[in-house]
Amino acid sequence: MINPAFSYAEQSGWSILGVSGEVDMATAPRLRQRVIAITASGVTQLVLDLEECDFLDSTALGVIVGALKRLRTNEGHLRVVCTQTGLLKLFDLTGLNNVLDIHGSLDSALGPVLPAPGTV
Amino acid sequence: MSEVVLHIPPKFEYLALVRALVSSTAGLDPHIVPHRIDDIRLAVSEATTNAIEAQISDGCFDPIRVRCALVDGQVIIDVLDKGVGFDPTDLVPHPPVTDPQRLEFERGLGIPLMRRLMDEHEISPTSSGTSVRMVVYTPPPDA
Numbered sequence: 381m382i383n384p385a386f387s388y389a390e391q392s393g394w395s396i397l398g399v400s401g402e403v404d405m406a407t408a409p410r411l412r413q414r415v416i417a418i419t420a421s422g423v424t425q426l427v428l429d430l431e432e433c434d435f436l437d438s439t440a441l442g443v444i445v446g447a448l449k450r451l452r453t454n455e456g457h458l459r460v461v462c463t464q465t466g467l468l469k470l471f472d473l474t475g476l477n478n479v480l481d482i483h484g485s486l487d488s489a490l491g492p493v494l495p496a497p498g499t500v
Numbered sequence: 501m502s503e504v505v506l507h508i509p510p511k512f513e514y515l516a517l518v519r520a521l522v523s524s525t526a527g528l529d530p531h532i533v534p535h536r537i538d539d540i541r542l543a544v545s546e547a548t549t550n551a552i553e554a555q556i557s558d559g560c561f562d563p564i565r566v567r568c569a570l571v572d573g574q575v576i577i578d579v580l581d582k583g584v585g586f587d588p589t590d591l592v593p594h595p596p597v598t599d600p601q602r603l604e605f606e607r608g609l610g611i612p613l614m615r616r617l618m619d620e621h622e623i624s625p626t627s628s629g630t631s632v633r634m635v636v637y638t639p640p641p642d643a
Contacts, residue, residue: 402519405549406512435519437545438609466538473616474609 383407384433386414392490394459395423400432403440411440415447424456427489431461436470448480457481459489502528503569508548510555510564510581518548518566525568526575531638539617540577540636544568546610547579547632554583554630575636582629 384401395418403411418426428444430436436444448458459481462468471477483489504525508514523541526532544566551564565580615621620635 402516404512404515404519404545405552406515435541435545437515437542437549438613439549441609466535469535469538470542470613473613 384410386411387429388414388418393492394425394427394490396427396429396486396490398429398432400434402435403433403443404435404437405439408437408439408443412443412446415443415450419447419450419454419456424451424454425493426451426456427459427461427486429461429486429489430467431463431486433462433464433467436467438474441470441474441476444480445476457493459483461486461489501569501571503567506566507563508566510552510561510583512549512552515545515548515552519545522566522568522577525570526577526636529570529575529638531573531640532575532636536575536636536638540575540634543614543617543621543634544577544579546614547577547634550610551579551581551583551630551632554581554585556583558582558584560629573637573639575638577634577636579632579634580626580629585625585630 384399384403384407387398389396389398397414397418399411401407415426426447428447444460451458461483462471463484468477468482471480471482504521506518506521508518519541522544523537526537526540548564548566555562555564560582562582565578567578569576614634618634619637620633622633624631624633
């Protein structure tokens with residue numbers, strides 16, 4: 381198994397969870413545990429950096445959807461950094477490109493959260 | 501025709517090995533393009549995940565058979581398990597991505613993904629389990 385590795389940093393008010401390696405049914409629980417631990421600590425702005433991620437399967441997508449749900453429950457935000465065509469194709473095939481806030485660079489993902497239209 | 505056959509224990513730790521072997525074998529096809537190898541890599545991982553899950557739920561520890569064959573103009577992948585079967589028509593479709601309920605669905609994307617990634621995708625019950633056959637067409641460039 382090509383074990384995934386995780387990195388963690390905080391910058392510009394965002395928590396950044398970096399994922400490298402392959403995330404599948406065998407290793408997705410480890411990603412889930414990381415996300416749960418981060419959100420349980422009170423983090424409401426999370427960036428998932430997938431630039432060093434080599435593979436995601438549908439189980440991994442489920443973990444990402446779960447992360448989004450967890451953050452939204454606490455009025456938080458999830459952003460994803462991804463430029464890899466294979467992973468972007470996966471998000472597109474599953475329609476998750478319309479659900480996830482995907483950015484082409486970490487700098488872009490660390491930008492401020494703008495209020496939704498119509499809000500004060 | 502050339503083929504590679506792999507028998508793996510029904511354990512998720514072997515998924516990476518299956519992906520590596522099958523995608524490397526597919527890469528030997530003289531006409532396959534890189535993004536199609538990526539499609540095969542994901543599809544075989546999904547099919548093998550389902551096979552392992554089926555056998556785990558059935559308490560079956562027999563090996564799962566994964567085959568990758570190169571035939572003129574095609575890459576054929578077969579995944580065979582001896583677990584409890586299922587009816588693909590029983591799959592619950594996911595709500596549209598614009599529906600907030602979509603976030604309640606964290607599983608169930610594997611089979612729809614395989615169907616979209618592969619040129620052919622067939623799930624067939626066998627006398628002892630389930631067989632999944634997936635095909636990618638690899639015609640010569642001028643075909």
